[in-house]
Structures are given as C-alpha cells and as structure tokens.
Amino acid sequence: MLLGSIEAGGTKFVCAVGNEDYRVLEKATFPTTDPKTTFAQVIDFFKKFNDLAALSIASFGPIEIQKNNTRYGYITETPKKGWSNTDFVDPIKKALNIPVFFTTDVNGSAYGEYVLAQLFNEKIQSLVYLTIGTGIGGGAIIDGKIVGSQGHTEMGHVRVKRHPDDLDFEGLCPFHHDCLEGLASGPTFEARLGIKGQDVPKDHPIWDIVSYYVAQAAIQQTMILRPDNLVFGGGVVSEPFLEKVRRDFAQLNNQYVQVPDLTTYIRMPRAKDNGSATLGNFALAFHELGK
Amino acid sequence: MLLGSIEAGGTKFVCAVGNEDYRVLEKATFPTTDPKTTFAQVIDFFKKFNDLAALSIASFGPIEIQKNNTRYGYITETPKKGWSNTDFVDPIKKALNIPVFFTTDVNGSAYGEYVLAQLFNEKIQSLVYLTIGTGIGGGAIIDGKIVGSQGHTEMGHVRVKRHPDDLDFEGLCPFHHDCLEGLASGPTFEARLGIKGQDVPKDHPIWDIVSYYVAQAAIQQTMILRPDNLVFGGGVVSEPFLEKVRRDFAQLNNQYVQVPDLTTYIRMPRAKDNGSATLGNFALAFHELGK
Numbered sequence: 001m002l003l004g005s006i007e008a009g010g011t012k013f014v015c016a017v018g019n020e021d022y023r024v025l026e027k028a029t030f031p032t033t034d035p036k037t038t039f040a041q042v043i044d045f046f047k048k049f050n051d052l053a054a055l056s057i058a059s060f061g062p063i064e065i066q067k068n069n070t071r072y073g074y075i076t077e078t079p080k081k082g083w084s085n086t087d088f089v090d091p092i093k094k095a096l097n098i099p100v101f102f103t104t105d106v107n108g109s110a111y112g113e114y115v116l117a118q119l120f121n122e123k124i125q126s127l128v129y130l131t132i133g134t135g136i137g138g139g140a141i142i143d144g145k146i147v148g149s150q151g152h153t154e155m156g157h158v159r160v161k162r163h164p165d166d167l168d169f170e171g172l173c174p175f176h177h178d179c180l181e182g183l184a185s186g187p188t189f190e191a192r193l194g195i196k197g198q199d200v201p202k203d204h205p206i207w208d209i210v211s212y213y214v215a216q217a218a219i220q221q222t223m224i225l226r227p228d229n230l231v232f233g234g235g236v237v238s239e240p241f242l243e244k245v246r247r248d249f250a251q252l253n254n255q256y257v258q259v260p261d262l263t264t265y266i267r268m269p270r271a272k273d274n275g276s277a278t279l280g281n282f283a284l285a286f287h288e289l290g291k
Numbered sequence: 292m293l294l295g296s297i298e299a300g301g302t303k304f305v306c307a308v309g310n311e312d313y314r315v316l317e318k319a320t321f322p323t324t325d326p327k328t329t330f331a332q333v334i335d336f337f338k339k340f341n342d343l344a345a346l347s348i349a350s351f352g353p354i355e356i357q358k359n360n361t362r363y364g365y366i367t368e369t370p371k372k373g374w375s376n377t378d379f380v381d382p383i384k385k386a387l388n389i390p391v392f393f394t395t396d397v398n399g400s401a402y403g404e405y406v407l408a409q410l411f412n413e414k415i416q417s418l419v420y421l422t423i424g425t426g427i428g429g430g431a432i433i434d435g436k437i438v439g440s441q442g443h444t445e446m447g448h449v450r451v452k453r454h455p456d457d458l459d460f461e462g463l464c465p466f467h468h469d470c471l472e473g474l475a476s477g478p479t480f481e482a483r484l485g486i487k488g489q490d491v492p493k494d495h496p497i498w499d500i501v502s503y504y505v506a507q508a509a510i511q512q513t514m515i516l517r518p519d520n521l522v523f524g525g526g527v528v529s530e531p532f533l534e535k536v537r538r539d540f541a542q543l544n545n546q547y548v549q550v551p552d553l554t555t556y557i558r559m560p561r562a563k564d565n566g567s568a569t570l571g572n573f574a575l576a577f578h579e580l581g582k
Contacts, residue, residue: 062548124440125440126440138515140515140516142433142436142438142440143436145433145434147433147516147517148516148517149415149416149417149433149517149518149519150513150517150518150519150549150550150551151517151548151549152517153514153515153516153517154513154514154517154547154548155514155515156514157510157514157547157548158507158510158511158514158515159451159452159507159510159511159543160450160452161450161451161452161453161469162452162453175545175546175547176543176545176547178452216449216450219448219449219450220449220450220511220515221515222441222445223444223445223446223447223448223449224429224431224444224446224449224511224512224515224516225431225438225439225444225515225516226438226439226440226441226442226443226444226445227440227441228440228441252450252467254466254467255466256445256448256466256467257353257442257445257448258441258442259441260441
C-alpha cells in the first residue's frame with residue numbers, strides 16, 4: 001500500500017509517494033503555474049502508482065476545509081494570481097479515485113512534527129507549528145487532532161505590541177498592516193532596510209525587533225493553548241534567531257507560567273529537508289483511509 | 292445520585308449540590324478566609340448529602356492540574372494571602388471519599404457554557420470563555436475536552452498592541468505590566484481615572500480603549516483556535532460593552548477570516564446568575580465518575 005502527499009506552495013508543488021512507514025519512495029516537484037497545468041502534472045505523477053491507497057494535500061491558502069461548506073476543497077480568496085476560487089480536491093479525487101484529505105500547509109507540517117515526536121517516543125499531546133517566511137502561518141495539534149472548528153487557524157494575523165525601535169514601520173499586511181505577518185514575515189526585512197532578508201547580517205538590530213514579535217506570538221500560543229512544543233519553520237528561522245526568541249519569551253513570560261526547558265520547548269522542525277508536511281500528509285492520508 | 296460543585300473564588304466559595312440533570316438542589320456560600328476554616332465549612336456542607344457521588348472544583352489560581360506533578364491538586368503561587376501552596380483536592384477527597392475533578396474557575400465556566408450549548412442543541416465543537424473582572428482569565432473547550440496539556444491556560448497574560456490614547460498607562464500586572472490583564476481588568480479603570488469601574492459612565496472614552504484590547508484578545512483566540520463561540524463573563528462585561536468589542540473585532544479582522552454572525556459569536560454567558568461554573572462542575576463531576 002502506498003500513500004501520497006501534495007505539498008502545494010505558491011512557488012512549487014512537492015509531490016511524494018511513501019510507504020506505510022512514511023518513508024518517501026519517490027518525489028517530484030512542479031512549478032505552481034495555473035491550476036489546469038499544475039494539476040495535470042500532479043495527476044500524471046500519481047497515476048504511475050497503482051498501489052496508491054490515499055492521498056493528503058497540504059495547501060497554501062486560504063482554503064475551505066469545512067466539509068459542510070459548498071466550497072469544501074477549494075483554494076478561496078488567495079492573492080496568488082489565477083488560483084482564487086479553485087477547486088483543488090475534486091479534480092484530484094476524480095482523476096485518482098482514492099480518499100483525499102485536505103488541509104493547510106502549516107497543518108500538514110504541524111501534523112508531521114507531531115507524528116515525528118510520537119515516533120521519537122516523546123510523550124507530547126499537543127504542538128504548534130509556526131512558519132515564518134513570505135507569510136506567517138501556524139497550525140496546532142491537540143491529542144492527534146488538527147485544531148480549528150470554524151476553519152483553519154490563521155496564526156500570522158494576530159496583533160502584537162510594537163517594538164519601541166519599530167514604531168515608524170507601517171507593516172506589510174494588506175489586510176491588517178501591523179499584524180504579526182505584517183511586521184515579522186520575510187519581506188519586512190527588505191521593506192525596512194532595502195536589503196533582502198537572507199543578506200541581512202546576523203548581528204543587525206532588526207533581528208531583535210523581529211524576535212520580539214515572534215516571542216509575543218509564542219507567548220500568545222502558550223497562554224491560549226499551553227501546548228507541549230512550539231515548532232518554528234520557514235526561511236526567517238534559524239537556530240541563532242530562535243535563541244533570540246527564547247530570550248525574549250523568557251523576558252515576556254517573566255517566570256509567570258511554567259514551560260519546559262526553552263531549548264526543547266521552542267525549537268526547529270525535526271523533519272529533515274523541510275519534510276514535515278510530507279510526513280504529515282502520509283499520516284493524514286493513512287488516517288483518511290481508516291475512516 | 293447527586294453531584295457536587297465548588298466554585299472557589301478569592302472572595303467566596305460557592306458550593307452546590309445538583310442532580311443528574313445538572314439542576315441545583317442546594318447551594319451555600321462561604322467567605323474565603325484561611326484554607327482550614329473554609330475547607331471545614333465546605334466539607335460540612337457536602338457531608339449532609341449521603342448520595343453525593345462525585346464532585347468538581349473550579350478554583351482561582353494559579354493551580355496545578357497536571358496529574359503527574361507532585362503538587363497536583365494544589366493552589367500554587369497565588370497573591371491571595373494564606374493560600375499559596377495549599378493542597379485543595381486531597382483534604383476534600385479524604386473527607387468525602389468520592390472522585391474529585393480539579394480545574395480552574397474559567398475552565399469550569401467554559402465547560403458549563405459548552406454543556407449548555409449542547410443542551411440548547413447548538414452544534415458547537417469548541418468555545419472560549421474569557422472572564423474580565425478583578426483579573427482576566429480564559430479557558431477553552433474543544434470537542435468536550437479542556438485545552439491545555441502543559442497546565443491550564445492563562446489567556447489574560449498575552450501582550451496587545453497599545454491604544455494610541457493609552458500610551459501613558461503603565462498597566463497593573465505585577466508580572467507583565469501591560470499585558471491584557473494589566474490593561475483591561477476591572478482595577479485598571481480606577482487606576483486610570485480614580486473612579487471605580489462600576490461608577491464610570493457608559494459613554495466614557497475609556498470603554499473604547501478597553502474594548503480595543505479585549506477585541507485583540509478575541510482576534511488572538513480566533514486566529515489561534517478558530518472556535519465556534521467566544522463567551523465573555525465577569526464584572527467588566529455588559530451587552531453594551533460587547534457591542535464595542537464586536538465593532539473593534541470587525542475592524543481588526545477586516546473581513547480576513549470568516550466568523551459566525553458577531554452577535555452570536557461574541558456573546559455573554561448563557562447560564563443565569565453566574566451559574567456557568569456550577570453547571571460545568573456538575574458535568575465534570577459526572578464525567579469523573581465515569582472514568
């Protein structure tokens with residue numbers, strides 16, 4: 001029996017086929033062009049596998065994941081050109097004729113990290129995964145279930161207290177200006193400094209501004225969920241950056257709530273090569289099969 | 292069969308006995324003096340009921356609810372004089388010899404509102420209850436379970452973006468200064484204006500400052516949990532105040548995430564006479580019995 005994974009991003013679609021041990025057997029990447037072209041490539045890839053039993057999609061959003069909604073399975077109002085209001089699940093399901101699970105990219109990653117923690121025999125019950133890249137998004141897992149009964153979470157769009165050295169920056173979010181995503185996503189580095197994020201020296205003070213915002217997000221997630229782990233992924237995140245986040249988190253918490261040792265509580269993803277979502281998809285596809 | 296409820300507050304303990312329909316049969320209130328005296332009164336009250344099968348405690352905090360912790364069942368480091376590091380569950384359990392469930396006051400209220408929604412045949416899966424009074428605290432229920440695997444939630448201690456007309460107020464939280472509780476709890480009215488909260492005219496601009504902070508809390512809870520309902524209780528909350536919160540929530544969300552109609556999404560507790568926690572306790576005691 002084989003399991004399928006589609007990690008659908010704004011730039012590329014990563015497709016993978018794995019076995020019941022969630023090991024990747026074959027992988028292919030297709031550019032995100034228009035739905036018709038990209039879906040055709042994806043379907044061609046999976047059609048090669050006769051044993052494919054189920055598949056899970058972890059997609060960029062916003063998407064509709066409420067099964068009772070008429071637009072269930074759609075990418076809804078996305079800024080990605082050509083992709084707004086696109087039925088994603090139905091064409092895949094019809095072409096492959098197997099059970100298909102549908103969730104957000106970050107929920108897929110969160111689930112992958114949750115599964116990996118179980119495989120590592122860590123007794124965690126809950127976890128938040130926050131990605132900080134072009135945008136900011138987060139997913140939470142509690143007791144093996146994805147959190148969100150009114151739809152998927154949108155953890156990048158919370159407000160934060162402004163850093164005193166960052167009061168003049170308006171923020172980049174087209175909806176909220178200075179929400180977390182508007183202040184701490186990758187593009188905010190270039191917007192503030194005129195230098196691309198990856199070229200900003202590691203000792204530049206902007207890292208302390210951004211880590212202050214990310215630490216506030218970590219505080220919010222901690223106070224609202226009291227999860228066992230906070231996992232941070234995405235292009236902005238590195239171990240030195242998380243050191244700053246841990247420092248600011250400790251200062252903001254001020255020993256108020258007990259949290260695990262911060263080096264294990266606030267951590268990078270455990271899956272190698274950005275593989276959290278692929279692993280999560282395999283596990284979610286497997287669960288979908290059991291339904 | 293009878294079920295017991297202790298709603299333990301910093302001022303008073305409300306004890307109640309109910310039947311399997313969660314109807315209150317008898318109720319008594321005792322002042323919160325010292326643990327020995329108050330516990331003795333509580334125990335005397337419940338000892339009258341031979342049929343008492345189980346009991347649930349919804350307590351002021353912080354408390355230890357992790358069963359694997361040596362201080363499970365304790366009120367831990369509370370500012371309430373004489374109550375720090377007090378074993379709550381053990382003396383009650385020993386005296387009454389019945390199963391005892393232990394959670395926070397707000398988790399009890401959240402659970403009560405969740406149960407009430409089910410009784411009203413509303414198909415909600417999740418809910419947040421936030422109380423805004425002397426302090427601010429919140430609890431969340433997802434699929435009938437209380438959220439929080441590292442301990443209980445502390446929803447009052449998140450940071451918020453400062454209101455432009457409130458930049459000079461330092462905030463009252465002894466741990467965090469200008470966290471939500473430090474900026475929006477009942478005592479902040481008197482700290483800012485020299486007038487007690489209940490005497491501040493309803494058209495005073497301070498209500499717009501406080502509603503802006505509470506709306507941000509509602510945004511955080513929405514983005515992080517996507518729950519079906521946000522219920523607001525406590526002395527600061529009134530229907531006109533929630534109207535302001537709804538207005539600010541709509542402005543902050545800017546139609547980004549879909550939420551139910553705001554008059555049903557952001558609402559007052561449904562239980563009468565502050566009865567949410569008592570009802571929640573009856574249901575939690577009943578569940579504890581089934582374990």
